[in-house]
Amino acid sequence: MRKKILSSITVLCTFVMMLPISVLAEEVTFGQFQDDLAKAEKKLKDNNQSINNSQNQINADSETIRKLKSEIEAMGVETNELQQQIAESNISIAERRQQTKDVISYYQMSQGENIYLEYVFGGESITDLVYRLSIVEQITEYNEKVMEELENLIKANEQRKVDLANKEKEYENKISNLNAEIGKLTNSVSKLGELSPGLEQEVKTKRELVESYKAQGCKNRSDVIGKDCAVSSSNGQFSRPIKTGYITSFIGYRWGSLHRGLDMGSSLGRNTPLYSVGYGRITSIWKDKNGANNVNIEYRGRDGKYYTAIYAHLSRYGNIYKNMEVTPNTILGYMGDTGFVTGVHLHLELWPCRLYVDKECEGWDEYVRFVNKQYKSGFKGAESVINFPNKTYQTWTSR
Ligand SMILES: [Zn+2]
Numbered sequence: 187m188r189k190k191i192l193s194s195i196t197v198l199c200t201f202v203m204m205l206p207i208s209v210l211a212e213e214v215t216f217g218q219f220q221d222d223l224a225k226a227e228k229k230l231k232d233n234n235q236s237i238n239n240s241q242n243q244i245n246a247d248s249e250t251i252r253k254l255k256s257e258i259e260a261m262g263v264e265t266n267e268l269q270q271q272i273a274e275s276n277i278s279i280a281e282r283r284q285q286t287k288d289v290i291s292y293y294q295m296s297q298g299e300n301i302y303l304e305y306v307f308g309g310e311s312i313t314d315l316v317y318r319l320s321i322v323e324q325i326t327e328y329n330e331k332v333m334e335e336l337e338n339l340i341k342a343n344e345q346r347k348v349d350l351a352n353k354e355k356e357y358e359n360k361i362s363n364l365n366a367e368i369g370k371l372t373n374s375v376s377k378l379g380e381l382s383p384g385l386e387q388e389v390k391t392k393r394e395l396v397e398s399y400k401a402q403g404c405k406n407r408s409d410v411i412g413k414d415c416a417v418s419s420s421n422g423q424f425s426r427p428i429k430t431g432y433i434t435s436f437i438g439y440r441w442g443s444l445h446r447g448l449d450m451g452s453s454l455g456r457n458t459p460l461y462s463v464g465y466g467r468i469t470s471i472w473k474d475k476n477g478a479n480n481v482n483i484e485y486r487g488r489d490g491k492y493y494t495a496i497y498a499h500l501s502r503y504g505n506i507y508k509n510m511e512v513t514p515n516t517i518l519g520y521m522g523d524t525g526f527v528t529g530v531h532l533h534l535e536l537w538p539c540r541l542y543v544d545k546e547c548e549g550w551d552e553y554v555r556f557v558n559k560q561y562k563s564g565f566k567g568a569e570s571v572i573n574f575p576n577k578t579y580q581t582w583t584s585r
Contacts, residue, residue, distance in 0.1 A: 214543055216399060216415070217407025222548055223392045229549075230385045240371040247364045247371075254357045261350045268343040268350075275336040275343075282329040282336075293322050381498055381525070381533070382475040383550050391470045391482075392542050398469070398509045411543065412492060420465045422488035424572045425514055426585045427463050427497065427534055428452055428521070433578050434531055437566050446557045447498065447535040448568045451521075455530050456501045458521035461585065462512040463495060463536065463572060470541075471508060478525020479503065481518050484540060487571060494541040495568075498533040499524050514585070536568035 383391075404415035412418060428450060435449035452458040466485040473479060479500040485493040501522025512518070523530045537557050539547035547553035560567070568574075575582060 213410050213413065214540075214545070215407060216404040216409040216411055219392075219399070219411060219543060220396060220407070222543075223389070223396055226385075226389045226392055226542075226549065230389045233385050237375050240375050244368050244371050244375075247368050251361050251364050254361050258354055258357050261354055265347055265350050268347050272340050272343050275340050279333050279336050282333050286326050286329045289322055289325050293319070381478065381480065381496065381535075383472065384475050385549075387472055387474070388542055388549055391472065394508060395469060395542060401509060412486075412540075418465075418467065418484065418486040418492065419511065420486035422464075422486060422490075423514075424463045424485070424487070424536070425461075426572060426574065426582065427460050427518075427532060428458055429461075429585055430454070430581065430583045431458070431532075432581045433574055435578070437561065437569050444554075444558050444561055446537070446554070446561075446567065447496070447533040448574065449531045449533050451529075451531045454521070456520055456522055458532075459504070459517045460497055460500065460519050460521060460532055462514055462516045462518055463534075463568075464514055466495070466512055468506055468508055468510045468512060468518075469494070471503065471506065474498075474525055476526040478527070479519070479522065481506065482541060483512060483518075485536075487538060489538070491538040492540045492544070493536055493538050493571075494547070496533075496535040496541075498535070499527050499531065501530070534568050536571060538565075 399411055399416050402416035403409075404411060409415045431450045431452040433448060434451045435445060437448060438445055462483060464485050466483045468481060469484045470482040471480075472482070478498055479502070481497045481500065481503070483495045483497070485495060487493050497518055499522050500519040501524065503519040504517035506512070506516070506518055510516075521530055521532050527533075535557075537547075537553075537560060539553065539556055541547050541553055542549070545552075546556045557567070
């Protein structure tokens, strides 16, 4: 009886001990993963289409802006011409007015012996006062008519100037709206951050993972990855990735977004070898959109969960290849400053999710959301599972 109870307890204990692993490790079958790849490929295709559309719209908007600007320039030239015409008309009006005044006053002053009229019409034909009077009237009338026409022209020009100014304002508005649209479209085309793999890279890695799983014995759609095939040889121990170094920046919120990795530097700079933090398998060797050289490695933690480590900004790679089984003595590469960085350092992310495989981090955006959730719940990735000093610039000299 006692033996039976004991063995029951043993079975129960074993079951309880097994439980966290089977509950925590998310199960993904090979078939599900292949379906996910197909989904990601479609998403990439749609995304490329929408990027194309955005790019076309940006080009069309830029062309419209160029046309509007050249029209505004033409309107400026026209406005100047109108102004010039107005000024000239004003001068002509003044001249006509003066001429009329002069004709009348000379006629009145000369009382028939007008030198000015002789000057204007020629002396010979001017003999008769009445005739002269009628000429004066004609000149006056003619000048009045010309002045009226000029004044109408000025009025028309002023109106045209107002119309042009309004149109220019309207065009300026159109341009600023188009520029706003271009800004939005440009944002949708490229979202940059410290690490930005982009959909293309995500799909590429997923494709490579399918091949890798096949090579690791995954055959049937029902095979559970990491259990029936592609089982990790990791022993759950994590050590520091560099022999001597110091933390320059911890995990935490920085400029409004979560800095998901530990940044560390070393006095050896670009010659600092970067070691694997444990026994694992290289899942991806990749470049991000900013040109950073990165390595992803899958590990299994002591908690039974699968982890993905990202080693970022390497200056160069070691003798590594995709699917390579790594040990804590494997040199992955050397510290660097490739990509979106301000100096030579290693950016190390380590979170309990198989990047591009597990549902919670099946894509980069999902991964970023997952890490934020983990951090908010108190888990701090590499900071939680690897022993690091808790102050920046505090140097360690062994792994
Ligand atoms: Zn960093």
